Amino acid sequence: MNESIDPRALFTLSYGVYILSTGYEGKYNGQIINALMQLTGDPICVAACLHKNNYTTELVEKSGRFSVSVLEDSVPLQFIGIFGFRCGREFDKFKECSYEVREEGLPLVVDYSLAGIEAKVLSVQDVFTHKLFVGRVEKAVLLKEGYPLTYANYHRVKKGKSPANAPSAIFNKVK
């Protein structure tokens, strides 16, 4: 890495931890994502940054839609592992969780989830190793009250790691 970039400075940025899911021709898949944020308020748009090698990325490009499950603070590390450390090309993640199928075959994981958001892809931007999907939010539901898991607590409290495809994988080296 460029010596003038101190990864500890980037580690001060705040994020949540989410499952981003999609469905295409009856195949469901999803992955853990922290690189997700709301961009605008009227209309409401969000952005999600997905690694080019991920199966979820391939399916979101094909389906043009994605859902976001906002994970709660008490979500077990093992559950995060299903969506964040395994690839849906070799393993059916949706056999390991509870989910609802929303309009147009879009799955939404409901386990350990405080809220569900559904978005339609507006644009896709190439960002070196990743693709940035900007989506317009069409639905948002509150599933239960609680505290959302922050990315900082994922690392500090749960002692979780970031896999290679996470934009923040570099942080593993500074801990």
Ligand SMILES: Cc1cc2nc3c(=O)[nH]c(=O)nc-3n(C[C@H](O)[C@H](O)[C@H](O)COP(=O)(O)O)c2cc1C
């Ligand atoms: C805490 C955490 C945060 C992550 N953040 C991202 C992210 O923002 N973008 C991304 O592309 N991958 C991220 N990942 C990695 C993906 O979840 C992982 O590569 C997943 O296995 C991809 O699955 P798939 O091939 O089935 O799509 C993250 C993983 C974890 C555990």
